[in-house]
Amino acid sequence: MTTAHDYAQAHARQFEQALFELLAIPSISTLSEHANDVERAAQWLIAHMNRIGLHPEIHRRAGSQPLIYAEWLGAGDTAPTILLYCHYDVQPATLEDGWDTPPFTPTVRDGKVYARGAVDSKSHVVAHLSAIEAMLATGQCPVNIKLLFEGEEETDSSHIFEFVRQNPQKLRADVCILSDGSMPDQHQPTLVYGLRGIITMDFVITSPQRDLHSGHYGGTVHNPIQAMTEILAQLHTPDGRVTIPHFYDAVRPITPEERTLWSPVADWIEREWRAVANAPMPWGEPDFALHERIGARPTLEINGIAGGFWGEGFKTVLPHKAWAKISCRLVPDQDPIAIGQAVKAHLLSLVPPTVRGEVRFLESGAPGVVIDPTTPPIQALIRAYEKGWGVKPLLNRDGGSIPVIAAFQQHLDAPIILMPFGYKGCGAHSTNEYMVLDMFHKGIATAIHFHQLFSMMK
CATH class of the missing domain: 3.40.630.10 (Zn peptidases)
Structure with missing residues (x-):
């Protein structure tokens, strides 16, 4: 048969x-x-x-x-x-x-x-x-x-x-x-x-009403790209922890039993990381193994950043706008909506009075x-x-x-x-x-x- x-x-x-x-x-x-x-x-x-x-x-x-x-x-x-x-x-x-x-x-x-x-x-x-x-x-x-x-x-x-x-x-x-x-x-x-779950958002910084001549206005208008990078640089500690208040409050800890169950895959994950990521060395929370950072720890990533002039040659503008694409990968028990609101509130709290900031969510997220x-x-x-x-x-x-x-x-x-x-x-x-x-x-x-x-x- x-x-x-x-x-x-x-x-x-x-x-x-x-x-x-x-x-x-x-x-x-x-x-x-x-x-x-x-x-x-x-x-x-x-x-x-x-x-x-x-x-x-x-x-x-x-x-x-x-x-x-x-x-x-x-x-x-x-x-x-x-x-x-x-x-x-x-x-x-x-x-x-x-x-x-x-x-x-x-x-x-x-x-x-x-x-x-x-x-x-x-x-x-x-x-x-x-x-x-x-x-x-x-x-x-x-x-x-x-x-x-x-x-x-x-x-x-x-x-x-x-x-x-x-x-x-x-x-x-x-x-x-x-x-x-x-x-x-x-x-x-x-x-x-x-x-992991996910929540995604756009973060936009504006200042002048349009692109300006950097010779006429530079030094008097806060450049949106500069303001954006100053804010984004405050979202992580040097060892990779996210600085958003209450970001980790609901994170479920890894139990000893799960660590034992999960650990046999560690060497495979590290080999794959070295072959595919090919970064100079791993980065992130030092208290967690590589596979644990990937699977059981939440992150905040800047997926894209843009602003100013990118054409051939040069254009000495002071740009009207800068924007960033931001995503958070979430772990069980973290509420995507609550995390999104926490990130939004923190971002806006970091916006100086010299520029305007706006956060727009791209989707409702998933746990x-x-x-x-x-x-x-x-x-x-x-x-x-x-x-x-x-x-x-x-x-x-x-x-x-x-x-x-x-x-x-x-x-x-x-x-x-x-x-x-x-x-x-x-x-x-x-x-x-x-x-x-x-x-x-x-x-x-x-x-x-x-x-x-x-x-x-x-």
Whole structure:
């Protein structure tokens, strides 16, 4: 009898081709000129799901990208149900950004496919659909399946928040899988049991009503760029602690038990950091190990700063405005709204009377999350990764954020697990993003194993 794993191995090249087809669609959700491409990617997924035996629906809302829901309930009422979340939209990318090959022309080199969205997160989408195809084609799907694929994860996910809030019964499941994120190394599988939350804002400083002649007014008007840098320089201590009052009040300490559970991943995280970050040396709170700073400590980062003249040549202006993009990564028990208000109040308190300051929040934010790694779904996932990769996985708390987790936690009464297949060296959001094809196929095998193992738990 042909097993689902046999089918997956026999159709490996077809699965890769499906991935390449989806990667060729520039489904950039952050740029309005690519709205038709996001729609094209959604239609590709609808057709693909219909072909493999799922029953997809496309949900639309004015001003939002298409949201796809699909289900297969053929395992029966007594079988467990899995809800799987992925996203099919991607970050912007152009050849001029520094790519070696066009970012939407999938290119295979040395066992890797290079394209925007390769690891974040189209390989996850296609890997799960391939696993489902293998199980349905061989009559070996032991669980009911619900899928939720969004096309605006890289923007604000507002549509999916509304959909989850309005459809808790439709989405009812025994476990929610969020297949996104990454591992520190391609050869050592690592399960993520925690993520940081996030809040983002714009900070704007203005002074003169327009750009001024620096010879006529310099020395009499407080330069907004100078004022901005003076303020930003006060937001951290030299060793990396954030100076915002009450910023750390709600931070959950790391228990000795968790430190023991988490510590085996430390060397892998440090090796990955040295290979990818390639900074002269680590920076940050000295009382915490590198992996603890990344996964269990909150941060305030200045993501961008601008102002003045940046054209060719020189323009001796005293600029009208300076602005900064600021984000805070948060840990469990920190309230994004409360932290955002604390940051806003502190920033404005530092604005001198010689300039004007304004803080604008870009989104409502998302809280951090930690999942109990001893729960049955995670134990099944540990065994699935061990079977799929041939190596027992480590456990890690990742520093990234997946905002939709907050909606799942609030409205769906089911445990949540994270299921990444890529690794950090793949360059998500960066130039020359790629997915290791061997990891893609191991992801398919792991997904099949998880469905089989989880079906035995109910």
